[in-house]
Amino acid sequence: MNFDLENTVRQRKSVRAYESRPLAQADKEQLEACISELLEDEAPFPAQMNIRLLEAAPGTDTEKLGTYGVIRGAKSFLCVTVKNTENAMEAVGEYAFPLELLRLAPSAANRQPWRVVHKDDAFHFYREENPKSKYPYDLQRLDVGIGACHFHLAAEDRALSGQFAMLSETGVTPPPNMKYLFSWLAR
Numbered sequence: 059m060n061f062d063l064e065n066t067v068r069q070r071k072s073v074r075a076y077e078s079r080p081l082a083q084a085d086k087e088q089l090e091a092c093i094s095e096l097l098e099d100e101a102p103f104p105a106q107m108n109i110r111l112l113e114a115a116p117g118t119d120t121e122k123l124g125t126y127g128v129i130r131g132a133k134s135f136l137c138v139t140v141k142n143t144e145n146a147m148e149a150v151g152e153y154a155f156p157l158e159l160l161r162l163a164p165s166a167a168n169r170q171p172w173r174v175v176h177k178d179d180a181f182h183f184y185r186e187e188n189p190k191s192k193y194p195y196d197l198q199r200l201d202v203g204i205g206a207c208h209f210h211l212a213a214e215d216r217a218l219s220g221q222f223a224m225l226s227e228t229g230v231t232p233p234p235n236m237k238y239l240f241s242w243l244a245r
């Protein structure tokens with residue numbers, strides 16, 4: 059994708075109240091084109107994913123949208139579905155930039171539930187072992203996915219090539235109360 063990654067990440071912020079107007083046709087078309095491009099790209103983890111742009115029916119109350127229920131007025135949604143398999147939710151120095159964009163990634167309740175251990179040519183990604191949550195779904199996997207995506211896009215932006223892999227053995231002791239998820243291996 060051709061866009062200014064660093065400024066996009068730095069300018070992005072969470073928006074919790076939306077104007078009550080539908081998306082312009084041109085914006086919808088741009089989103090549809092972006093979705094097609096995403097679905098054509100090779101995903102970092104094997105999973106069957108689908109993305110749809112959905113419009114709320116007129117008069118639908120969307121005030122309770124979201125997990126802590128403060129997002130108001132949204133009328134259009136990106137709905138992402140994936141087959142429920144084991145890896146379904148997961149897609150320093152010169153790496154300061156990828157790590158900085160990881161730091162700027164959004165996370166539910168701003169919890170930043172990731173840890174990354176850098177050893178040799180590998181960056182091992184971890185998440186909290188037993189997160190306390192009052193919700194019946196696992197937002198942390200989504201958070202780490204967004205953070206890892208920031209990391210990978212930032213590496214690509216600086217022409218640092220690498221790929222994600224799930225290793226059976228990392229040779230690294232996990233940080234306390236953290237569970238291994240996957241690694242990014244420099245090539």
Ligand SMILES: Cc1cc2nc3c(=O)[nH]c(=O)nc-3n(C[C@H](O)[C@H](O)[C@H](O)COP(=O)(O)O)c2cc1C
Pocket residue numbers: 070071072074123124125126127128129162163164165166167168197200201204
């Ligand atoms: C998976 C996920 C779920 C989130 N759910 C909500 C939500 O339900 N309500 C809300 O107000 N913000 C929600 N957020 C936004 C976070 O609170 C926000 O990303 C974080 O506080 C950091 O602020 P920033 O996005 O402006 O950098 C969510 C973020 C993520 C990644």
